[in-house]
Amino acid sequence: xxxxxxxxxxxxxxxxxxxxxxxxxxxxxxxxxxxxxxxxxxxxxxxxxxxxxxxxxxxxxxxxxxxxxxxxxxxxxxxxxxxxxxxxxxxxxxxxxxxxxxxxxxxxxxxxxxxxxxxxxxxxxxxxxxxxxxxxxxxxxxxxxxxxxxxxxxxxxxxxxxxxxxxxxxxxxxxxxxxxxxxxxxxxxxxxxxxxxxxxxxxxxxxxxxxxxxxxxxxxxxxxxxxxxxxxxxxxxxxxxxxxxxxxxxxxxxxxxxxxxxxxxxxxxxxxxxxxxxxxxxxxxxxxxxxxxxxxxxxxxxxxxxxxxxxxxxxxxxxxxxxxxxxxxxxxxxxxxxxxxxxx
Amino acid sequence: xxxxxxxxxxxxxxxxxxxxxxxxxxxxxxxxxxxxxxxxxxxxxxxxxxxxxxxxxxxxxxxxxxxxxxxxxxxxxxxxxxxxxxxxxxxxxxxxxxxxxxxxxxxxxxxxxxxxxxxxxxxxxxxxxxxxxxxxxxxxxxxxxxxxxxxxxxxxxxxxxxxxxxxxxxxxxxxxxxxxxxxxxxxxxxxxxxxxxxxxxxxxxxxxxxxxxxxxxxxxxxxxxxxxxxxxxxxxxxxxxxxxxxxxxxxxxxxxxxxxxxxxxxxxxxxxxxxxxxxxxxxxxxxxxxxxxxxxxxxxxxxxxxxxxxxxxxxxxxxxxxxxxxxxxxxxxxxxxxxxxxxxxxxxxxxxxxxxxxxxxxxxxxxxxxxxxxxxxxxxxxxxxxxxxxxxx
Numbered sequence: 084x085x086x087x088x089x090x091x092x093x094x095x096x097x098x099x100x101x102x103x104x105x106x107x108x109x110x111x112x113x114x115x116x117x118x119x120x121x122x123x124x125x126x127x128x129x130x131x132x133x134x135x136x137x138x139x140x141x142x143x144x145x146x147x148x149x150x151x152x153x154x155x156x157x158x159x160x161x162x163x164x165x166x167x168x169x170x171x172x173x174x175x176x177x178x179x180x181x182x183x184x185x186x187x188x189x190x191x192x193x194x195x196x197x198x199x200x201x202x203x204x205x206x207x208x209x210x211x212x213x214x215x216x217x218x219x220x221x222x223x224x225x226x227x228x229x230x231x232x233x234x235x236x237x238x239x240x241x242x243x244x245x246x247x248x249x250x251x252x253x254x255x256x257x258x259x260x261x262x263x264x265x266x267x268x269x270x271x272x273x274x275x276x277x278x279x280x281x282x283x284x285x286x287x288x289x290x291x292x293x294x295x296x297x298x299x300x301x302x303x304x305x306x307x308x309x310x311x312x313x314x315x316x317x318x319x320x321x322x323x324x325x326x327x328x329x330x331x332x333x334x335x336x337x338x339x340x341x342x343x344x345x346x347x348x349x350x351x352x353x354x355x356x357x358x359x360x361x362x363x364x365x366x367x368x369x370x371x372x373x374x375x376x377x378x379x380x381x382x383x384x385x386x387x388x389x390x391x392x393x394x395x396x397x398x399x400x401x402x403x404x405x406x407x408x409x410x411x412x413x414x415x416x417x418x419x420x421x422x423x424x425x426x427x
Numbered sequence: 428x429x430x431x432x433x434x435x436x437x438x439x440x441x442x443x444x445x446x447x448x449x450x451x452x453x454x455x456x457x458x459x460x461x462x463x464x465x466x467x468x469x470x471x472x473x474x475x476x477x478x479x480x481x482x483x484x485x486x487x488x489x490x491x492x493x494x495x496x497x498x499x500x501x502x503x504x505x506x507x508x509x510x511x512x513x514x515x516x517x518x519x520x521x522x523x524x525x526x527x528x529x530x531x532x533x534x535x536x537x538x539x540x541x542x543x544x545x546x547x548x549x550x551x552x553x554x555x556x557x558x559x560x561x562x563x564x565x566x567x568x569x570x571x572x573x574x575x576x577x578x579x580x581x582x583x584x585x586x587x588x589x590x591x592x593x594x595x596x597x598x599x600x601x602x603x604x605x606x607x608x609x610x611x612x613x614x615x616x617x618x619x620x621x622x623x624x625x626x627x628x629x630x631x632x633x634x635x636x637x638x639x640x641x642x643x644x645x646x647x648x649x650x651x652x653x654x655x656x657x658x659x660x661x662x663x664x665x666x667x668x669x670x671x672x673x674x675x676x677x678x679x680x681x682x683x684x685x686x687x688x689x690x691x692x693x694x695x696x697x698x699x700x701x702x703x704x705x706x707x708x709x710x711x712x713x714x715x716x717x718x719x720x721x722x723x724x725x726x727x728x729x730x731x732x733x734x735x736x737x738x739x740x741x742x743x744x745x746x747x748x749x750x751x752x753x754x755x756x757x758x759x760x761x762x763x764x765x766x767x768x769x770x771x772x773x774x775x776x777x778x779x780x781x782x783x784x785x786x787x788x789x790x791x792x793x794x795x796x797x798x799x800x801x802x803x804x805x806x807x808x809x810x811x812x813x814x815x816x817x818x819x820x
Contacts, residue, residue: 171624225451240439260439262446265800272792345735415447418440423448 096194096222100412101182102229103201105159106250106275106375108178109409112186113417117406120182121146124174125153142181147298159251176216183220196424197221198416200232200408223424227415229408230256231263233373236411237401242362243369244354246347246386247408248376250275253347257354257366269354271346275376278304282332282339286321290330293321303332308340309380340379348389355393364394372400373407581798583627584620585647587657587752588613592637597662599774606635608777609658612765615787616656620794644755654721655760656794657752660777661767669770671733672743673726674762675718676753717759719745721797725763728793729786733766736785737773763790 098113109119125146127133132152141149158174183195197217217224227235230245233256239245240258247254253274257267283300286293299321307317317336320327355366367390372383377400390396401407588609590596596605610632617628629650631643638646647655661670722745730742743764753760765786768774776782 225447227447227450235443240443260442262443262450272788346732349731349735415444419444419447423444425451 096196097187098196098413098416099183099186099198099221100232100409100414100416101179101197101199102232102406102408102412103159103175103178103199104229104249104374104408105157105252107405108159108182109406110182110186111406111409111413113413114186114188116186116188117409118182118185119405119409120144120178120185122159122178123147123155123157124177124181125150125155127152128154140177142178172216176219179217180220195221196223196416198225198227198232198412198419200227200229200412223426225416225419225424227412228254228256228263228268230254230268230373231258232409232411232415233371233401233407234258234411235415236407236413237371239369239371242365243371244351244366245371245373246351246377248274248343248347248372248374248379248382250375253343253350253374253376255350255354257358259358259362266357267354269350271350273343273346275304275374278308278339278343278376281342282335285335285338286330286332289335290321290323293323293328293330294325295321303336304339305375305378307332307336308378309337310340310344310385311337311381313337313380340382343376344385348386351386351390355390367394367396370396370398372398374404377401377404581626581653583629583651584654584656584794585629585631585650585652585756585758586613586616587631587643587647587655589657589659591632591635594637597660597768599768599777600771601774601778603768603774603778605660605662605768608660608768608783609765610635611780611783612787612790613658615784616658616790616794619787619791623795626798640751641755643752647752647756647758647760652756652758654717654794655752655756655758656721656725656790657750657760657762658790659762659764661764662769663767664769668739668741669737669767669773670741670743670764671726671730671766672746672764673722673729674746674748674750674753674764675715675722675760676747676749714757714759718753718761721759721794722761722763724797724800725761725790725793728796729763729765729789732789732792733786765790 100111102109104122106122107119108122109117111117120143123143123146125141127136127139133139135152136149141153146153146155154170156171156174158171158178183197187195199217229249230247233247234240234243234245241260243258245254245256245258247256251274252270252272255269256263259267279297279301282304283295283297286295286300303317303319307319309317313333313336316331317333318329318331321330322328351370355363358366370386370390372386376382383398383400387396387398390398403410588606590604590606591610592606594606596609598604613630614633617630620626620628631646632638643657661672663670726742726745730740734740734742748762750762753762766773766777768777
């Protein structure tokens, strides 16, 4: 009898997996819905701005679009909630509320259980700030590291390595049949944002009279990023004195994308070398790339080539980098036994 | 994409899910105690245990009061205020607690209460309130992270750009001065650390002014400094390679370090009578633990990142040295030799704002990593898996 009533209690709650990212945040819900939003939150600067934008708060692309009328926040810079900054905490809170509202239909349960993925390195700091941020909108919460959520989602729980290349951080995680501890997880800060900045600098150097900004550069990267030899030259339209002009940015794109490789290769080899020697060859065949950076053309092949010097290797990218973290977090939340949930 | 691994099983998943639950409790600082079989107690079991303990505590209190009343009736009050009348409380199969009940309840009686804990197969252990409140066991244990035990946080970070004003510090072959490099990096580091909005970051000097070592120490100690980071650039004409090293306070480990300390301490403005007070500060377990951990984190971040640009750079590691600023400042403190200005290539790079900005980022990364992990370990460990090489290097 008790089990039946417990099962009923579970059904009354909506379960969600959330991946809080620097650039994008995603949510996967037990009702089958999945949504993502750019991690921007903006409040109108004054009552005129409020009238212009027509809402008390804007999110994602809409917020970026109206940025001149808004106090715009990207609260997860470097993958860390800026705990202590009231407005940033408020922004995270609103972002989570917004994400939940995107997947929560009227007939869904009011109570929400969430597993939230955060960057591995700042686990504790984020957890504290998250609890504050989520308390109003989730009834129970568990926090896991982002790469671990990805690993769980693809069932890579033993003898595998996940490299989650986000905007603010590249998170590494070795899975060996248990929850990864600190030694199994590493983070480097040269990630997607770093590529953007590098590309911006290179373009500014080469095309000093062209008009572009960091947002444009980010879009170029998302569309054309590559490592090694490109299939064709990368040419983009950039205004010069107001006139859209074709620019060849192939070399700059390659240099910028390859700038994050040394750190990734070094840490990847270091973590594998520290692993049980008997299983190092198994890990080399189970390297999984996740996050937006996994879409860089030629990256998986490059890393596989580096690893193949040590023996047979396999590097795969997840099918859906946008939702791999939130899907993994949802899978974990759904598998989590009832007794392990604690009220926020 | 789903990775199929033949070794996986439902059991593996269950263990991992339980691990996630435990990990979350651990981060909360709310890890439940292990039961007799070494298993972590779930919330429900914990509640039941709490209830039992509460009941036991109430029972002990009532029994104690009852005995006090009996003792008061049987014996006249004395100034000594205590007898050895002992009562035994049965704790089921787990053992027996004998309690020395005071004959009357003078104001100071609570500090004198003693308890004897008896368990089958174990020698009786006498516990008294004074011993229970004695933190010296923790304070003197070098393996216990005091910042974790006491949950100490960081609010104010003082960054000390070395030298300045009339004192240029080391000067490179091209005329680059140490005082200018470290000031620029310190200003950048302040901005980066303040980005989080969590810390107040102040500089001992934010312009090219002369400042003695004692003034720097006084500056740090007059505010509510929680961390102190002193920035310097090495000058080692006798060495071929560029190197990075980080120091915290301690007796010198080698002659070279002693010479460097002499060089950096020059013009400290200290008097002989100050020395005794300084020595008293030696042996501060907390400061040493945190300084060593911060040094380890900064050194690791700086070296591993700079090595990506400069394959020949040497990791001189974490060292212990008697620098005046490290000893004088009450808060955990480190001195970082971020680079070596006597290497011509390095001097050229130090003149580039982008390179200085990179170094600033690596310093910020090391400091942030330390701050993020500060209260994670109750037992002292080595940050980043890097071994402290203070004694060997």
